[in-house]
Amino acid sequence: DRAADLGAGGEGAIVQAQPVDDALEVADHRVVALHGRCRGVAMGQAVLLPEAGTRVLVERPDLADRIGHGLHLFDAERVLHPKAKNRAEYVERLVSFLADRRITLEVCLSSNLQTTPTIGELAKHPFGKMLERGLSLSLCTDNRLVSNTSVSREIELALTHFPIDAKRLKTLVMTGFQHSFFYRPYAEKQAYIARVARHYDAVAKQFGLPG
Numbered sequence: 001d002r003a004a005d006l007g008a009g010g011e012g013a014i015v016q017a018q019p020v021d022d023a024l025e026v027a028d029h030r031v032v033a034l035h036g037r038c039r040g041v042a043m044g045q046a047v048l049l050p051e052a053g054t055r056v057l058v059e060r061p062d063l064a065d066r067i068g069h070g071l072h073l074f075d076a077e078r079v080l081h082p083k084a085k086n087r088a089e090y091v092e093r094l095v096s097f098l099a100d101r102r103i104t105l106e107v108c109l110s111s112n113l114q115t116t117p118t119i120g121e122l123a124k125h126p127f128g129k130m131l132e133r134g135l136s137l138s139l140c141t142d143n144r145l146v147s148n149t150s151v152s153r154e155i156e157l158a159l160t161h162f163p164i165d166a167k168r169l170k171t172l173v174m175t176g177f178q179h180s181f182f183y184r185p186y187a188e189k190q191a192y193i194a195r196v197a198r199h200y201d202a203v204a205k206q207f208g209l210p211g
Helices: 049-059 087-101 109-115 127-132 151-161 166-178 186-206
Strands: 003-007 023-026 030-033 038-043 066-069 104-107 137-139
Touching: 104 127, 109 151, 127 137, 137 151, 137 166, 151 166, 166 186
Parallel strands: 003 038, 038 066, 066 104, 104 137
Antiparallel strands: 023 030
16 A cells, blocks of 8 residues: 655656546656555656646645655746746745655766766756755665666765765765665664664764764
8 A cells, every 4th residue: 555656757758747646647658556655756857846746745745755866856947837927936935845844855966967968067966956955865876787886986976076074974875764765664764774873973983084
């Protein structure tokens, strides 16, 4: 009774979600039936996130704990909702909604550069704006094989191209664990996260990073 992930992607796809009850119509002419809670909503690189994200999240905020990519989050030109008279305000409300609800965005730097070459260079990735706005973020690979990367490599790229201090680095790493799809009971997940935090602190101390 629980969906782990809802993919709404595809080249040039536009999600026109109707009010979300038991099912959502998504791109690629597929219908994905959802019964219960969807832990992750993949609204990534081709999907118009300001449009689709608002419809899904505002109408049913219980659907998502995390969102894949969110690459076009700040792109007001992609907003297609007929009631959005002021596109910039529409995007601003969505960004505030994500920040207030602490819905995590999975940022995939290498993958985004490959699939969306219009970004140009990594420093222009919206990850910088996401950091400025205090959004809940985690660094992910999207895939390891095609992008030839790892989580460690993605962290290195983020540290090289964006202003991330030791405190923010720990937050990025721990957010990935805190909002992970953990299949065991909640108490076990909390114990696991606590072990990860202790290990992180030990490694940080070993390399002279402030706690």
